[in-house]
Amino acid sequence: MKKKILIMGIETSCDETAVSIIQDNGSKPPKILANIVSSQEQVHKKFGGVVPELAARSHLEKIEMITKKALKKSKVKLNDINAISATAGPGLIVCLSVGFSFAKSLALALKKPLIAVNHLEGHALSPMFENKLKYPYLLLLISGGHTQFLVVKGLGKYKRIGTTIDDALGEAFDKTSKMLGFGFPGGPKIEKYSKKGDPKKFDLPMPIINKGGCNLSFAGLKTAVLRAKILLKTKKDKYDLAASFQATVLKIIYKKTKIAIGKFRKISKGKSLVIAGGVASNQEIRRIIKKICYEEKFKSYFPKMNLCSDNAAMIAITGLKKFKKRKFDKLNFPVRPRWPLDRRAKFLKGSGVKL
Numbered sequence: 001m002k003k004k005i006l007i008m009g010i011e012t013s014c015d016e017t018a019v020s021i022i023q024d025n026g027s028k029p030p031k032i033l034a035n036i037v038s039s040q041e042q043v044h045k046k047f048g049g050v051v052p053e054l055a056a057r058s059h060l061e062k063i064e065m066i067t068k069k070a071l072k073k074s075k076v077k078l079n080d081i082n083a084i085s086a087t088a089g090p091g092l093i094v095c096l097s098v099g100f101s102f103a104k105s106l107a108l109a110l111k112k113p114l115i116a117v118n119h120l121e122g123h124a125l126s127p128m129f130e131n132k133l134k135y136p137y138l139l140l141l142i143s144g145g146h147t148q149f150l151v152v153k154g155l156g157k158y159k160r161i162g163t164t165i166d167d168a169l170g171e172a173f174d175k176t177s178k179m180l181g182f183g184f185p186g187g188p189k190i191e192k193y194s195k196k197g198d199p200k201k202f203d204l205p206m207p208i209i210n211k212g213g214c215n216l217s218f219a220g221l222k223t224a225v226l227r228a229k230i231l232l233k234t235k236k237d238k239y240d241l242a243a244s245f246q247a248t249v250l251k252i253i254y255k256k257t258k259i260a261i262g263k264f265r266k267i268s269k270g271k272s273l274v275i276a277g278g279v280a281s282n283q284e285i286r287r288i289i290k291k292i293c294y295e296e297k298f299k300s301y302f303p304k305m306n307l308c309s310d311n312a313a314m315i316a317i318t319g320l321k322k323f324k325k326r327k328f329d330k331l332n333f334p335v336r337p338r339w340p341l342d343r344r345a346k347f348l349k350g351s352g353v354k355l
């Protein structure tokens with residue numbers, strides 16, 4: 001019997017050291033044999049954000065041990081792995097270098113193909129462990145560093161139709177949480193405390209809600225939270241502000257996703273909307289997306305909760321898809337701190353941006 005393809009995925013783009021081993025499953029979604037994620041939450045907690053040098057050092061300390069753990073868990077021998085895939089970008093250069101150099105050494109020593117993976121493509125394909133997703137689909141990528149609407153036409157084929165012109169949504173959650181003293185990472189904290197608050201208490205702005213198509217902006221919302229903070233007296237006030245922030249985000253997502261679907265319809269016959277990235281674990285966001293899909297007769301797809309935030313299984317599945325197309329990379333492939341999925345899309349950040 002023919003042996004099933006085994007792929008190793010390695011992820012170190014930011015503050016998670018992760019290694020996964022997956023197995024191809026023919027026409028069914030691939031099987032995750034091991035998916036080890038070591039979070040550096042404790043390392044960065046006291047700084048309220050990721051410190052690149054500390055993150056890189058921690059990756060260096062852990063990468064070998066996490067790889068051994070993944071091999072043990074999957075009961076796979078290193079030599080039986082068909083290819084080594086690893087995140088080559090985008091991300092923090094010092095962090096990417098650790099995982100990608102490690103992957104290169106493994107590939108060289110084992111004489112196996114090296115596959116450079118775009119971390120964002122990993123997020124985009126992450127729901128494919130659960131679902132047989134067909135191209136084209138509309139993707140709302142909401143993570144710590146990105147917020148974009150993309151038309152996914154195929155492996156490596158992306159057209160960006162909307163993006164944030166300033167902060168990423170995950171960043172807005174993190175900064176709001178920091179301002180309210182809830183800690184880091186902020187998304188899960190804001191979601192938790194919002195449940196105790198009144199979402200109508202504060203009237204917060206929705207920047208560029210009526211212009212810029214499905215481009216988004218969160219910087220003004222964040223500043224409004226900073227201003228409103230002065231008015232807070234009790235714990236309940238804090239919860240109210242958290243709930244008002246989240247409710248405003250939901251309104252923005254509702255309006256902008258509807259516009260994105262309209263644009264998607266003009267260029268594609270697809271009827272699927274995929275939500276991926278760390279912020280996709282937010283239950284209220286999932287609820288609003290399901291509502292939109294019901295209204296628009298679209299089908300919504302979400303990654304499993306443990307595959308929303310950074311992990312290496314999503315890198316391995318991208319590696320597997322590239323492996324099947326024999327898209328291998330040379331050992332001199334560089335890490336790419338900036339690596340947009342749609343390379344032709346205009347850079348839409350900073351003052352003077354014309355929407």
Ligand SMILES: Nc1ncnc2c1ncn2[C@@H]1O[C@H](COP(=O)(O)OP(=O)(O)OP(=O)(O)O)[C@@H](O)[C@H]1O
Nearest residue numbers: 143144145146170186187188277278279282309310
């Ligand atoms: N329940 C939640 N609600 C809202 N945001 C959340 C939730 N859980 C996680 N997040 C946010 O998700 C982000 C992390 O997601 P992810 O790991 O995909 O980002 P990243 O890898 O740092 O960025 P990128 O993928 O753009 O490089 C953080 O900003 C975190 O606050």
Ligand SMILES: [Mg+2]
Nearest residue numbers: 143144309310
């Ligand atoms: Mg990520």
